Amino acid sequence: MAEVQSPVGSVDRALLILQEIGKHSRGVTLDELATRLGLPKSSLHRLLGALKHRGFAAQPDQGGAYFLGTEMLATAFRFYETMDLRTLVRPLLLRLSEEFAETVHMAMLDGAEVVYLDKVEAVRTITMTSVVGGRNAAHCTGVGKALLAWTHTTDDAVHAWGDRFGPLVAKTRNTIIDPAKLATHLDQIRQRGYALDLEENEPGVRCVAAPVFMGRTTPVAAVSVTALKDRMSPAKMEEIGHGLRRSIAEQV
Known part of the structure; x- marks a missing residue:
């Protein structure tokens, strides 16, 4: 059965990025994300920038690995608490x-x-x-x-x-x-x-x-x-x- 396409492609790609980052406790680089997700690095970089802006992704070192951001964790904990x-x-x-x-x-x-x-x-x-x-x-x-x-x-x-x-x-x-x-x-x-x-x-x-x-x-x-x-x-x-x-x- 064919996979159902997401109605909003950019949102779907952002969620895929978060899912992939969540698999790597030691962080994952832009090149690794591009390879694993099959996304162009230019669009991937823009999406990561938006996720970083909202705190859902983090990059402690300039040009370094990406991690899940504190807002991602805070949102999850707020949900479970309430x-x-x-x-x-x-x-x-x-x-x-x-x-x-x-x-x-x-x-x-x-x-x-x-x-x-x-x-x-x-x-x-x-x-x-x-x-x-x-x-x-x-x-x-x-x-x-x-x-x-x-x-x-x-x-x-x-x-x-x-x-x-x-x-x-x-x-x-x-x-x-x-x-x-x-x-x-x-x-x-x-x-x-x-x-x-x-x-x-x-x-x-x-x-x-x-x-x-x-x-x-x-x-x-x-x-x-x-x-x-x-x-x-x-x-x-x-x-x-x-x-x-x-x-x-x-x-x-």
Whole structure:
């Protein structure tokens, strides 16, 4: 399929320049940018001048390498500080609920618990403890384990978290309460790319969850698809897991 052309070529080229500069932590020269982007150095130099004027690009040494400017970083940080996660992720939740015809949650990590920021009920709703603004234990929920897996990425970090917030409480007979077993389990989640709740928080209820990063190294939230166990076979959970990862990558 042919690539869709940008409606404003100069803006598109400026964005490509910023993307390319962002790949080089040690800076990138005008010649390197021209080669990588296939742009004439004369027009490239003019665009870089405009980006430098607005602070989105920087060139500490005359004729030297280019870096991302402080205004680029400041704009990104201002956005993250003021963004409304619920507004940004709501379209994803609606899409997932329609695709899988099940209840969808979004939650964030707060110490030993998850806080539910949003919830889209399926037509065939089920009774659950989750409510918007409510909390559940992180170690036994799909969203919680997805958040823990990418927030505490080493065994030592998981043990430290367990020491701080333990002892972990068993909500069902399937709940993992041993920090060592939880650390191993979280490593498996990272390898798989999504978390499973196999009736660990509520009997008869299963869910699949994946992290939402929004450009950060640790997740800002997690999204889950939840259903009764009769509708959550291993094959169905795998299908949802891959669908979650794909949809998150495409939409947020």
